[in-house]
Amino acid sequence: MKSVFKKLFLTYTFIYTFSFFVQAESYQVSLLTCDPGDEIYSIFGHSAIRVINQETGEDLVYNYGTFDFNAPYFVVKFTQRTLDYMLSVTTFDRFIYEYQYFQRNVREQELDLNDQQKDEIIKFLKINSLPENKSYRYDFFYDNCATRIRDMFEVVLGKNLKWNEINEPEEKSFRELIDEYVYPLPWYDLGIDLALGSVIDATASERDKQFLPDYMEMAFGRASIEGDGPTRPLVKSQRTILEFPERNIAGSLFNPYLAMWLIAIIFMVITYLGYTKKRLFIGFDVALFGILGLIGLLVAILWFLTFHSQTKWNWNILWAFPGHLILVYGLLKHKISVWVRKYLMFALIMADAAVVFWILGWQSFHPSLIPIMLVIILRTNFLYYNLEKFKSGRPNLEK
Incomplete structure (x- = not known):
């Protein structure tokens, strides 16, 4: 009888382990980086995570940058920073439609994760997307659609993730980083400078700069994974999904x-x-x-x-x-x-x-x-x- 149970246990373990690896291997995890738009809420760009189940064809995008426009006292909550943002899940086709419509470039970086890391990322996202977990208190510099993704990879990969920061990076304050995006829109630039205080004149570290999707994309491009086998770049491959002619924002005489x-x-x-x-x-x-x-x-x-x-x-x-x-x-x-x-x-x-x-x-x-x-x-x-x-x-x- 014991030998029967032992055989059953070994068989079950083999089947479970095999199915786990087959399931994990069938997934592709990518970072999506979207170029800035013309509106103030989109002017700094956007980041999201794409998960493809290559076995079933399911193609989902996990997006930490959504909020409810119909929330009671929306304007008051938004002004006071009591409006919760949330992790939403949508199909890739629906996600990409908006960027196609507004002609915003989108790039994809496929990540070179092992099977266990893919599984942990997917579990992390699924748990975070539950109704009781999906909301969070947004902070433009420290807790936004980009930093949430970065923090997730730091939690899952732990010490295996190496950012490989630039040895002598260009020093920039948070205000200077913002100015790179709002400079072509001088009235937005003025409004932001009026609303934000001296705290944003502090120098941003290389990690701090990742609150901006473009900078996080570059950080992912430099990063590597170590300690779980041969050292390898975090990004396995990259491609452009949407690309449009560069738009020149005409400066208004009334500035x-x-x-x-x-x-x-x-x-x-x-x-x-x-x-x-x-x-x-x-x-x-x-x-x-x-x-x-x-x-x-x-x-x-x-x-x-x-x-x-x-x-x-x-x-x-x-x-x-x-x-x-x-x-x-x-x-x-x-x-x-x-x-x-x-x-x-x-x-x-x-x-x-x-x-x-x-x-x-x-x-x-x-x-x-x-x-x-x-x-x-x-x-x-x-x-x-x-x-x-x-x-x-x-x-x-x-x-």
């Missing part, structure tokens, strides 16, 4: 640089006219500081009332300060209060501090903001010294 310098010239002219004609032209200042105050309010909300780590320590608040809305109220009053002149001096010092922060490299501001800072310095000086003098524009200060 932040032109707009800000036009504003600066207007304020220089009205300041000169105000000085020669002994008038204040406070209506222009109400508009200027009203807009700056609203921008400052947004900066403060992103800094203090959201969970985004990248919006902290944002020194744009030095020149775009929420308190400027109080200044607007003071300037609109029939009689100018004494505190208004004190606030003007405060606003002047804050703007000067922003320039110092920029020069010292504590935060890099968008270059188009130079004329706006000059305007703030110019107008706060002008109003501070002339509110009492030019009574044609305003009556006496309240005592």
Whole structure:
């Protein structure tokens, strides 16, 4: 009887082991890298994992970059970083249709994994795609569609995965890395620089750079697998799935640089006219500081009332300060209060501090903001010294 059980056990073990290897060998695991699109949510590109069952023909794409547009309070959650992203699973044909439609290039790197590693990757993805596991709290730099894939391979391959980083890589900050993608879209560039704080001026390590799909693609191309047999490149082969003619994004004449310098010239002219004609032209200042105050309010909300780590320590608040809305109220009053002149001096010092922060490299501001800072310095000086003098524009200060 024991010999019978022993034979059955050995037979079962052989069949299970054989079926495991046959099953694992029938799979192909690839990294898909998609080029940037024209919209802000697609401008940095995309990464996904493709799994092909060569035995059944099943061809699936595991995508960590999806979220529910119909989620309650979508805009509020997205702004606060309380909106969960999720791992979705779709067929390759459905996945590639979108990139075909928007004419975005897609490249594939087939990975040289052994049977056990393929099996572990597939199990990892299937467990992660379960309803109770598929959602995660998105972080643009540290937990996104690319870094989730990288982290998965580091968990599964462990010490066998060697990234083979460049010995003397080019040093780039997170902001500089972002600028590579948004430079052709100057208004997006300005918006990002306004919203994100000094924390993104830190130098990104080679591993940090992998939050961008293009950089992760290059990292996978350099990586190797060691310790489970002969050392081999992580990428077995690569091919281009979709390729379209390079699109040149035409620069618009109306860009932040032109707009800000036009504003600066207007304020220089009205300041000169105000000085020669002994008038204040406070209506222009109400508009200027009203807009700056609203921008400052947004900066403060992103800094203090959201969970985004990248919006902290944002020194744009030095020149775009929420308190400027109080200044607007003071300037609109029939009689100018004494505190208004004190606030003007405060606003002047804050703007000067922003320039110092920029020069010292504590935060890099968008270059188009130079004329706006000059305007703030110019107008706060002008109003501070002339509110009492030019009574044609305003009556006496309240005592």
